[in-house]
Amino acid sequence: MSDQSDQHTQSNRPTLGLSADEVLTTTRSVRKRLDTGREVPRDVLIDCIEIAHQSPTGSNSQRWRWMIVDDAAKRAKLAEIYKRNFDAYAGGNEFEPGTQQARVHASAIHLAENLQHVPVHVIPVLADKMDEGTPSSRQASRWGGILPAVWSFMLALRERGLGSAWTTLHLQEEQLAAEVLGIPFETHTQAGLFPVAYTIGTDFKLAKRPPAEHFVSWNAWDL
Template sequence: MTERAPHATLGLSADEVLTTTRSVRKRLDLTRDVPGDVLLDCIDIAHQSPTGSNSQRWRWMIVDDVDKRGQIADIYRANFEAAYAGAPEPEPGSQADRVNQSARHLAEHMHEVPILVIPLLADRMGEGTPSGRQASRWGGILPAVWSFMLALRERGLGSAWTSLHLSNERDVAEILEIPYDDYSQAGLFPVAYTIGTDFQLAKRPPAEEFVRWNTWS
């Protein structure tokens, strides 16, 4: 990896990083700048992830320009409102309500997040793409994206995996001058330092509820 000045890390174990990397929305610090070399360190780590045929068919678009962030945030917010229009209100205080409020907070403040990152797959994955090719291509970039989020966590930063902007993928490509016919956007990741680093394990059902051995029945 490229030699850069070292940045402070949290010193978490592998298991701690894996089990406490959350989708961060309300606890993104919108007032603190994110150094570019920290992002490059995280992407260097992401590039160590497994990839089919060792091909690294990816690029990373980092957006820190205020105007471009604002344009992308407008698209995201409009798609968020369309997605949630007419949806029943969750029970106050429920898990669904907390998720709803968190998602809405991010939509309302996306333009204030200091960095937006869009991972790009070097292939146009449109409708009708065979499932085998999709699995191969996405299986090459998604581990890198998760590794990027894990690396952020170890450095006191957070993000959230979002995809609502993809209904207007071509519009976002035009804003950022991405060759639309050659690259597919794998998501939109708001990146910032987190307010506090004390993230805990999420409540999840045990593995036994999801596993089948040798046959479905």
């Protein structure tokens, strides 16, 4: 029997054919260019999660869970929670027109105002409860298990012509979101909310970043 016999068979939907480096360097936070009018097939999401499940995980434990929301009424409730907390967080911010900060802020406003229209919301869930009393060593271990899977999920989306953005503002009311979706709040921790859609165009470029050596110390801290 083949070693692959019990694994999910990926769909035959086309991919962009990007190299590993291209996927890694052009997977952007997508907000304005999410195509809210195009359906996202469930099998494509499952393909991306299958890929995400190949990411490293501490003690080979796979403590991640995935809450996928394509129900319009529940998306609207999540969007209401997100918008309320976005307004409290960013409502009074102003930036010089034409700057990168201004562009990012405008993009964030667009997402907050249109989140309910994005066809899929994905909430990765850690099967453990993280709170202020959780020791940092345990937090590092647990987050170190789910975050690589989430990033792999975003990379897999990119290769299939979809995009997303890592958002966390709804977590200001995590318990309310848990109640909307039936997530057991006392034992599980949400890692974010990812609006998922096909992108309008697939031509994403490298971000402008300072050289890596500006962020590196060798053997003794000097930053």
